[in-house]
Amino acid sequence: MNYSKSVTNMEKNFFSKADPFQKSSKYESKSRMVLPPPNITGKLHIGHALNAFVQDLKVRYERSFNNNKISWIPGTDHAGIATQIMVEKLLLESNIKKEDLGREKFLEKVWEWKEKYQDNIYDQLKKLGLELDWDQAKFTMDEDVQEAVSEAFCKFYKSGLIFKDNRIVHWDTKMQTAISDLEVRNEEVTGYMYYIKYYFENSLSEDSPKNTTEEPISENFVTVATTRPETMFGDKAIAVNPNDERYKNLIGRSAYIPMTDIKIPIISDERCDMEKGSGAVKITPAHDFLDFEIGKDHDLEVQNIIDKYGKLSGDSVPKSLQNIDRLEARKKIIKELKDKELLVKEEKIKHIIPHGDRSGSILEPMATKQWFLDMDSMASEAKEDIQNIAVFPQNYIKIFNHWMNNIQPWCISRQIWWGHQIPVWYFDDNHIYDLEKYNSYKKHGTNYLTSDYGQINKDNEQFSKNANLNHEFLNQVNFEKRFIVAKDIESARKIAKDIGIKNDSLTQETDVLDTWFSSALWPLVNSKEINSIFTNSLNQELNQKSTQELSKGLDPKNEEYPNECIITGSDILFFWVARMIMFCKFFSKKIPFKQIYLHGLVQDSFGKKMSKSKNNAMDPLDIIAEEGIDVLRYALLSSSVPGKNVKFGKQNIEKSRHFCIKIWNVFKFIKSNCSELFDVNIHTPENMEDNLKSGESSQTHDSQEIKKQNIPQEESSYNLPENLHPWNSFIVLKISDIRKTILDFISEWKIHEASNEIYKLIWEDFCSLYIEGCKSMLNSEHSMETKIVITESFKELIRILNPFMPVLSTEIFSLMENINPQTKAYNSNLTNKPCNTSCSFDSILDSILKKKSQKENQENETLIKSKTLDYIKEITEITDSIRYCKGVLGIENSIIYHVNIKQDHVGENIIQGSKSHLESNVEKDEVFYNIIEKLSGFKIHPSKEPKNDMTPYPLQQGVLYINFLDKDLNKLKNKIKKEKEKSYQDLSDAERKIENKQFIENAPTEIKEEIKERIAKLKQIVDNFDKVELMWSK
């Protein structure tokens, strides 16, 4: 059964059967991690898949290799604006506008949508095969989250961080809401700069400028440049730079707004750029950020002339333009200005204009009343906090700090319906029932507070002494703006009653909070500490005392919070990660997570962002349907470098698919070649016996081991020899080495490096080298030993592979997990204790390194390792050389070629080397030659003297003699010549280095040793090259 055909079944097993890797349920530690909650707007995209796979890898890695069980919490985000857009669109299909339904009915529809799409998202997440803790799934508008969000708002307000103000914000005319700076997408577009004449007051005749037919002269007007002429009806001044010689005389004069008889002053301001436009700029405080600031300083009126739909309105707008969309109006205005010769010129320019991230419509800066959260204090704290978080990649700390340094108050109110409604209740003067009481509170309340922001003025002792008034809640009431901040209507009513207001008059703020406001609390609301932080504190003042109480609520041993880590896309560092740090720290006094891992975005193979409109989006579930989970998963993991975008295309998928197939095939090989071990996993004794018998008959040779197995008192146990054959020790040592490398890479979040290491380990070391060589081992006296090492090594590989390919690894592991040949490890001799536990990879490793024996030390370990590696090196050097010749000369396998290894030089070395490894186990190491034969396809004859018809070929430590039959050797000779030259070059380079005094003085000893070794090797090589060339020339 090939891989592609097996995938479906494998995945079925994966989802329906217990995870064999999860058998041990005892973990040293338990911790928590939250899934960045996907929006309930639609489908998962490939970026979600990458994000989820990285997290799932972390969970599996921590569980299997760190004894740390991470509870990974799924959830979904209500995504205010985005979802509202979708639902509105849906309703429009049946010709229903949200206004027709009204807020309540509309919200019902959204909740219906939520149910449906949350299920969708969860279904899709489940199809990715993730180890999520589904019992704890949460939605950002769940009741407890709503409470926490209200509470958070109140607390922010009481500590003076939230305020309501009339400020200029980015306004989305399509959604009719304000949005935050981060939700603005700047796009470069081609537009026009219009140069418009503003006539001076005293240059005019009695007639208004619109009637002028005279040729305009510069003494009569000033030219103002703008890209948005439609805003001119909101102009309150013309500003020039005080240092601008051209306009110095104009300061203090007035000019008329074209098409109107409105007169505005000409003022001077340093922020006015002399280089830009004409140097004179129209100031429209209501519709431009800088103008708003300038207007504030010059006491200019803020007059909105664009309504919330983007249509022109207001007294100063000419009748013909009233209620016309601003962009439409622009065209009309330009036409009229042209007609009236008020337009000096229009200039085609490229400029960047802000668009709504969600709606895509051109945003209008608009002065509106909004709720803001002051970020300054939290931001400066966050800059400290980020130092205590392990951030991967680290350079994002710089970016983080840069953003924090330039932070502005966050506009948190949205004029939409779907979201957390702001917990603020308004009252009006008509509803005061106890005026005396009200005024008394008002008086003291105003004194009590520094401003209308809610912050307590602690210096005001006078008020706190007044025992007749309940001042606890005073920082929740704003008497000037007539609102009460309270977590719910009951609390608001209570306060209202206290200050003499009829409580049935309260109306809640209709605005909702920015979606990211609730997201910022996500790690907190997903811990069980949510209650101790967000309840029963409404009537407490937020002071040191209650702060202490808050932090008391958090058990320091709490395994849930702070979270283990947060894994998310680098694009939402500011949107989400930064805000979580600030919010969670503010409320819990603790940094919400220990580590941050930021991955890049998944782009198409050309580096373009994937999107539906470009038709280059890849649906992860399509890929899964076609290729399987693991192929997608490994493809994403292996090509994801921390913080860098992934160019993702066919190639990534293909490499991954080939890898899966390779693993599946080698498993098939192992299964068929180590069949008797596999059969052991059928537990019934009768079966076992049968299987052992069949195992025996399937063996072509009558090996001792099999006989041993059949001895009843041994209960089919097999004694692993004291000294494993070096070919077998080699793979165990190799896996153990690379395992460490891989685990280190994962813990440093170098997942792409780890992926690459497991790839090389399985494909090159295990399949191409070890298993190929084992094909001869399996027919040797080492057969049983080899089978055990093959299966145990492979099981270990599969265990390491599990975080990368859970489906394939689970399938293979569950088919292999019961292969536990009852083996007595050799060390039972030493400890005198029968070691009849299953023979695990690590016990084999220990036995190779003779770990159980206390006499042994580190030195011995490295000696064993290096001896084993020498053996392998000798084999690979010979096979590589033969393969090289074969490749260069184009030799066919069907003809048997011979190789002589000259024993008086190379061979002896090798045989001695191998003997010492094999110690008493093997008398003569035929295996050595068999492996070379298997790997190279050449027949090997060890002998003292080569035959005359053989061609010498240089090795590092000697000479190979190869019978090339009648092949033309010129190609090879030329190659060797080149190789020789290169070796000479390398040698002289290395020698020059070692002769350099400064190098000797400064270089570290390891490097010096390395170079010395290299020189020794190169000398041998060069020497052999010379000898061989001499022989060839004969």
Place this chain on the structure above:
RNA sequence: GAGUGUAUAGCUCAGCGGUAGAGCACCACAUUGACAUUGUGGGGGUCACAGGUUCAAAUCCUGUUAUACUCACCA
């Protein structure tokens, strides 16, 4: 304009002080072997450019030039 990256093989990218790497593509050879969704070998690189630090630089620093992203910029 400010910040942050990136420039390495034909393509997509790793490596980031001590002999230039992978996958794909290319060329040659092998042939049903666990694996044609294969194996083996090969060709192919002044590591953008210019300086500097260092015994040693693709790697660190400075500058230049491309290029990408983020933030600010609608006169």
